[in-house]
Amino acid sequence: MAELDRGPAAPLPAAQAPFDAVGLAKAVLRGTRAGALATLERDGGAPFASLVTVATDLDGAPLLLLSRLSAHTLNLEADPRCSLLLSPGGKGDPLAHPRLTVTGVAGRSAAPGIRARFLARHPKAALYADFPDFGFFRLAPEAGHLNGGFARAATLTAAELLTDLAGLDALAGSEAGAVAHMNQDHADAVALFATRLAGEAPGPWRLTGLDPEGIDLLAGDRTARVAFPERLSGPGALRPVLVALAAQARAAPAAGAD
Structure with a gap:
C-alpha cells in the first residue's frame, strides 16, 4: 500500500529518460501548427487558456501572431510568463499521443525573419498579419515537459528544447x-x-x-x-x-x- 500511496513517479530529466526525449520534444515543437496558450489574467484571477497558431524561429522558439485586442495579448503585456501546450494528436485515444508543454516568457518581436517564418507556416495569416492591431510574439522557453504517451515522460531544459545556432549565424x-x-x-x-x-x-x-x-x-x-x-x-x-x-x-x- 505504501508504494501505491506514493503515486506515479516524477518525470525524469530528458538526459535520463529511456527514450529519445529531446528528439521527440523537438519533433512535436517543430511539427505542431496550433496550441493552447495559457496566460495569467491581469486581475490576478485564474490562468487563461486560448487557442493560437504557432510557428518556430530558427532556433525552435515558438512564434505567435497575436491581436492586441485579444485577452491573452493583454495578459502577456501585463505579465509575459506563459505556457504553451502543443499536441499534434492522432487517431484513437488523444492521451496516447505525444504532447509538449513549453513554459517561458513571451514578448513582441520585430526581429528579421520572424514574419517570413510564420507566414511560410501559416500562409493565410498574410491576410491580417499587417493589420495595426496584430503583432508577432516570440516565446523564450525556460523549460519543457514532454509526455510521449503511456509511461514516457520527461522534463527538458531550455538548452535541450532549442537548437544551437553557434557558428551558423x-x-x-x-x-x-x-x-x-x-x-x-x-x-x-x-x-x-x-x-x-x-x-x-x-x-x-x-x-x-x-x-x-x-x-x-x-x-x-x-x-x-x-x-x-x-x-x-x-x-x-x-x-x-x-x-x-x-x-x-x-x-x-x-x-x-x-
Missing part, C-alpha cells in the same frame, strides 16, 4: 533563398522528403523552413519534419546535406512497395 540570411530554390527547382525532391523520409501521404508538399537540425514541410494543413543525420557543421554544409537527403529519398522504397 549566416544561415538566417540564406534560409529564404535556399527554401525558395528547393521549392522552385527541386519540387520532386521536396515531395520525396515528405513521402519517403517522413512517411507522409502524397500532396503539394513544399519547404517552409530549414534550420541546423532539419527541414520543415507543409502540404495544406499537414506538416512534416525531416531531421538531418547530424547538426550542420557550418552554412556550407547545407547543400551537401540536402543533396544526400535527396539521394536517400530517391533510393527509399515508395509507400506500399513490396
Whole structure:
C-alpha cells in the first residue's frame, strides 16, 4: 500500500529518460501548427487558456501572431510568463499521443525573419498579419515537459528544447533563398522528403523552413519534419546535406512497395 500511496513517479530529466526525449520534444515543437496558450489574467484571477497558431524561429522558439485586442495579448503585456501546450494528436485515444508543454516568457518581436517564418507556416495569416492591431510574439522557453504517451515522460531544459545556432549565424540570411530554390527547382525532391523520409501521404508538399537540425514541410494543413543525420557543421554544409537527403529519398522504397 505504501508504494501505491506514493503515486506515479516524477518525470525524469530528458538526459535520463529511456527514450529519445529531446528528439521527440523537438519533433512535436517543430511539427505542431496550433496550441493552447495559457496566460495569467491581469486581475490576478485564474490562468487563461486560448487557442493560437504557432510557428518556430530558427532556433525552435515558438512564434505567435497575436491581436492586441485579444485577452491573452493583454495578459502577456501585463505579465509575459506563459505556457504553451502543443499536441499534434492522432487517431484513437488523444492521451496516447505525444504532447509538449513549453513554459517561458513571451514578448513582441520585430526581429528579421520572424514574419517570413510564420507566414511560410501559416500562409493565410498574410491576410491580417499587417493589420495595426496584430503583432508577432516570440516565446523564450525556460523549460519543457514532454509526455510521449503511456509511461514516457520527461522534463527538458531550455538548452535541450532549442537548437544551437553557434557558428551558423549566416544561415538566417540564406534560409529564404535556399527554401525558395528547393521549392522552385527541386519540387520532386521536396515531395520525396515528405513521402519517403517522413512517411507522409502524397500532396503539394513544399519547404517552409530549414534550420541546423532539419527541414520543415507543409502540404495544406499537414506538416512534416525531416531531421538531418547530424547538426550542420557550418552554412556550407547545407547543400551537401540536402543533396544526400535527396539521394536517400530517391533510393527509399515508395509507400506500399513490396
